[in-house]
Amino acid sequence: MKKRKVGIVSVGLTKFMRRAKETPKELAYYAAKTALDEAGITRKDVDAAIIGSAPDAFDGVHQKHEYLTDGAGGVNLPTMRGYVGGGTGVFSPIQGWYSIASGMHDVVLVTTEEKMSSVLPSAQAAFNTIFDNMIERPLGPNLVWIFALEMRRYMETYGIPKEHIAAVSVKNKGNALDHPSAMLGQKLTIEDVLNSEVLAEPVHLLDISPVADGAVSFVMMSEEKIKEFGISLDDVAWVEGVGWNVDTTMWTNRDLCYPKYVEKAAKQAYTMAGQKDHSPEALRKWLSFAEPYDPFNYKELHHLEGLQLFEKGKAPLAAYEGVTARDGDFPVTPSGGLLGVGNPIAAAAGMKVAEVYLQLTGKAEKRQIPKDVTRGLAQAWGDLMQVGTVIILKGGRVN
Amino acid sequence: MKVRGTKLSHDEYMNQVISVDHHPEIEYAWATGIAISKFLEGLKQGKIYGAKCNDCNRIVCPPRIFCEECFSPMVEYVELPDTGVVNTFSLAYIRTDASRREKPEIPAVIDIDGTTLTPSGFLHLLDENIPHDQIKVGMKVKAVWRPEAERTGSITDIMYFTKLED
Numbered sequence: 001m002k003k004r005k006v007g008i009v010s011v012g013l014t015k016f017m018r019r020a021k022e023t024p025k026e027l028a029y030y031a032a033k034t035a036l037d038e039a040g041i042t043r044k045d046v047d048a049a050i051i052g053s054a055p056d057a058f059d060g061v062h063q064k065h066e067y068l069t070d071g072a073g074g075v076n077l078p079t080m081r082g083y084v085g086g087g088t089g090v091f092s093p094i095q096g097w098y099s100i101a102s103g104m105h106d107v108v109l110v111t112t113e114e115k116m117s118s119v120l121p122s123a124q125a126a127f128n129t130i131f132d133n134m135i136e137r138p139l140g141p142n143l144v145w146i147f148a149l150e151m152r153r154y155m156e157t158y159g160i161p162k163e164h165i166a167a168v169s170v171k172n173k174g175n176a177l178d179h180p181s182a183m184l185g186q187k188l189t190i191e192d193v194l195n196s197e198v199l200a201e202p203v204h205l206l207d208i209s210p211v212a213d214g215a216v217s218f219v220m221m222s223e224e225k226i227k228e229f230g231i232s233l234d235d236v237a238w239v240e241g242v243g244w245n246v247d248t249t250m251w252t253n254r255d256l257c258y259p260k261y262v263e264k265a266a267k268q269a270y271t272m273a274g275q276k277d278h279s280p281e282a283l284r285k286w287l288s289f290a291e292p293y294d295p296f297n298y299k300e301l302h303h304l305e306g307l308q309l310f311e312k313g314k315a316p317l318a319a320y321e322g323v324t325a326r327d328g329d330f331p332v333t334p335s336g337g338l339l340g341v342g343n344p345i346a347a348a349a350g351m352k353v354a355e356v357y358l359q360l361t362g363k364a365e366k367r368q369i370p371k372d373v374t375r376g377l378a379q380a381w382g383d384l385m386q387v388g389t390v391i392i393l394k395g396g397r398v399n
Numbered sequence: 400m401k402v403r404g405t406k407l408s409h410d411e412y413m414n415q416v417i418s419v420d421h422h423p424e425i426e427y428a429w430a431t432g433i434a435i436s437k438f439l440e441g442l443k444q445g446k447i448y449g450a451k452c453n454d455c456n457r458i459v460c461p462p463r464i465f466c467e468e469c470f471s472p473m474v475e476y477v478e479l480p481d482t483g484v485v486n487t488f489s490l491a492y493i494r495t496d497a498s499r500r501e502k503p504e505i506p507a508v509i510d511i512d513g514t515t516l517t518p519s520g521f522l523h524l525l526d527e528n529i530p531h532d533q534i535k536v537g538m539k540v541k542a543v544w545r546p547e548a549e550r551t552g553s554i555t556d557i558m559y560f561t562k563l564e565d
Contacts, residue, residue, distance in 0.1 A: 015404030019412045020406060030403040038400060060421060117412070133427075134435050135461060135554040136522050140495040142430040145506045145522075148489035153508075156487070156536045180402045200491035201503070215402065248467050252508045253459060253519035256487065363400075 003101040005223040006258065007236040008093065008393065010038035011354040012075025012217040016183045016342030019117040019214035024059060028113045029069030031215035031347075033089065035109065038217040039044040041229065046219075047105040049074030051081040052092030052112040054345035054382075057126035058119050072111035072217075086382025089216070089349020090389035096106065097391075101239075106225040112350030113215040120327070123211045129263040130384060132249070144208070148200035150385055151298045155202065159256035160301075162202060164320040168191035168297035169206050171319065172333050172336035174327055176340020178366035183342040184210050193297075209295045211231065216350030218357070236396030237360045240375070241275075246387040254385075262306025262381065262388035267303070269377075269390040270308075273330045278308050288373035289331040290361065291352040293381040295338050303379055304332065307386065331369050334359060345395030349380035353391060360395045374398045434462045437476055443554040445544050449514055451475040457516035479513040481542035483520055487509045488534055502527065509540060509560055514544060523554070526561035539563040 014027050022030070028051075036042060051065045061067050065081030072079070082088065082095045087185025089112045098111040116123045127143040129233045154160065170188050177185035183268075188206065196206035208295035220339045221229070226236060243265040247254065254260075270278055275286050299313035309330070310318055318324055324332035335341055335355035356376035358364040375394040381387060407416060431439055434450065438461050440450040452463030454469035457479050465472055488507035492500050505525035510518035525534065526543065541562040550556040 012400065013402055015402050015406065017404055017406045019407040019409070021407050021416060027404070034400060034403070059422070122497050124495070128495055131522075133429055134431050135438070138554050139506070139522060141506065141522070142491065142493050142495050142497065144493050145489055148491065149487045149506065149508055149522075152536065180400075181404075198490075199493045200489040200506075203489070250461075250467075250519075251537055252486075252521050253517070255517065256416060258509075291564055312454040352462060 004103060006097050006100045007221055007223065007226055007396065008218050008237045008239070008357050009226060009231050009236055010035045010219045011357050012038060013181050013351060013354055014215045015346055016214035018183060018210065018212060020115065021264035024064065024115040025068055025071035027213065027215040028068050028111050028117065031108055031113070031217040031359050032071065034109050035217035039231070041107070041219065046077065046107050046109045048099055048108045049077050049079040049104045050092050050095045050099070050108060050110045051079065052083070052088040052346040052350065053081065053085060054083070054085060054088055054114055055126060057129060058114065058116050058123060059121045060118060068113060073109045075380055083149045084244065084246070084382060084387045084389060086293065086345055086349065087380045087389035088160065088346040088382065090353055090378055090380040090391050091244060092346070092350065093218055093220065093391055094244065094351050094389065096218065096316070097181065097239045097242055100220060100222050103150045106222045108220045109215040109217065110220060111215060112346040114344035114347045115213045116211040116344060117213050121169040142200070144200045144203055146251065147296050149204045151202050151296065153256040154298060154302055160313065160316045162194060163190050164316035165298045165301065166190045167235045167320040168294065168300050169339055171325060172294060172337040172339040174366065176336025177332055179336045179341050181214065181341055182336050183212055185336060185340050198337055203296065209343035212344040214342060214344040214347045216347045216354050218353070233396035235361055237357045237393040238290045239391065241273030241392035242390065243268035243272070244389040249384045249386060251384045251386065258312060259302055259306035259388060261386060262303055262379065263308065265390045266307045267296045267386035269392050270385050273392050280308060280310050283309055284330045286325050287375050287377055289334060289369055289376050291333055291335060291355050291376065291378040293338065293349060293352070293379055294333055295343055297339060297382065300333060300337065303381060307377065307379060309358055326367070334364065334367050334369055348380070352378040352380065356393045434464045438462055439552040442448045442554065443550045443552040445547065447479045447481050447511060447542070449477045449479045449511065451477050455516070457521045458514050460514050461521055477513070479511050483509040483511040483540055483560070484518070485536055485538045485540060486518070486520065486536070487536055488525060489529060505534065507560070523557060524559040526559050529562050533562065
């Protein structure tokens with residue numbers, strides 16, 4: 001099948017907040033309206049709307065995509081929600097891409113939204129339903145457990161010191177100081193991270209991203225429509241590759257030291273983009289930077305390895321040595337990530353895709369990577385250590 | 400680009416801004432299916448069951464009625480020993496409701512002995528009285544069962560796994 005060329009032409013973000021006064025629908029409206037305004041179009045120009053949002057349990061609203069439809073600009077349009085847990089925020093623009101690439105639609109408004117503050121006493125109550133209902137929940141698990149278990153397996157397998165992992169919290173929370181949506185930009189030291197409250201060894205408080213409320217939207221268009229609207233290629237980031245992959249929920253039957261499903265999703269995306277050499281050196285040369293999913297500091301590293309951007313077990317030292325700093329050889333999470341900007345699940349990954357767009361179009365302001373950037377990758381991850389979603393964008397004038 | 404949103408403090412949220420409360424009362428009773436019923440019945444009898452795929456020949460735990468890789472039926476249950484190896488563990492100070500514990504509980508993934516190709520097993524707890532510096536990935540462990548009369552056909556029929564002396 002011949003696929004049409006698809007570009008992101010604008011993004012819209014809200015603040016990320018521990019508690020927003022706005023309803024989910026109002027948050028979605030802020031983001032969607034901003035994206036339309038930035039693109040210079042109105043809802044009348046939109047052919048279809050796509051909504052990404054994580055479990056209904058956070059909101060206590062059944063089928064919340066239908067509830068969100070008004071705010072996402074989707075009334076009386078072909079509107080749909082795709083949901084792959086934490087991977088959703090990257091999957092939503094993938095849905096936007098195939099809706100347009102297939103020839104089905106020309107202009108798609110994509111909105112990722114999450115409001116996690118409604119559920120009391122904390123989002124934990126909803127998160128715990130992720131565990132197997134028959135043989136895991138009777139043990140009284142907490143979501144942090146599985147991260148602690150995965151993090152230890154990762155550290156033990158490759159002999160990784162905690163200091164190297166803590167460097168990711170320092171970098172990302174520091175980068176977030178420059179993000180206007182950020183709720184947790186902080187200047188920290190590795191010692192601060194290591195000495196923060198122990199939740200479940202080896203996970204400490206500053207290893208974790210904060211739950212949040214927020215929304216992020218995109219306007220995506222076919223090449224023909226971009227020309228028709230007279231949108232400058234300086235404002236466009238083309239979708240060059242997409243991939244996604246889902247492993248089994250039986251996470252205790254897999255080796256958690258390595259995310260195979262992320263590798264499969266990434267290779268799908270690289271292949272689609274025409275990048276045949278999947279060695280770390282070749283990929284780091286081909287890509288200018290990456291925004292991998294960082295709900296926990298070690299996850300950024302785990303994902304960089306799954307993405308083939310570093311050899312297995314080698315990403316932590318690179319982070320520690322500054323290779324992945326915003327001004328390093330291979331910038332990673334220049335946005336500040338989930339660790340620093342916040343983690344409103346679907347919107348958090350949406351923010352990562354938005355960052356790739358903003359960097360490639362030179363609109364990242366204080367966060368702009370201090371070198372020419374031509375191509376960037378965003379990746380998200382979710383559910384029971386089992387979902388990988390990947391999108392690769394390139395600058396509007398890059399061949 | 401303008402970034403909008405109205406931040407609320409905890410106090411504003413709970414006491415000042417109007418909110419509408421809802422306490423759903425909802426209950427579920429899940430049929431445990433073919434394979435997990437067998438697994439839970441086994442636990443009641445002090446046995447750990449796995450299942451064997453006759454296509455790829457692996458023995459997995461917990462059991463299922465089909466191999467998710469080969470997509471062939473798994474027709475054979477296999478009784479496995481109640482020993483295994485710590486695949487990974489945590490010292491968890493955070494309870495299921497996010498409240499904190501003084502003394503940690505020790506969740507772990509136990510690879511059950513007798514599973515083949517890649518080791519497999521399930522989430523459980525380790526004996527809280529094992530000195531923390533002795534707990535290692537790769538440590539051999541054995542199930543500590545609830546007294547037979549108290550077993551209900553639940554994962555908690557195993558109270559925890561304790562260190563197996565060499």
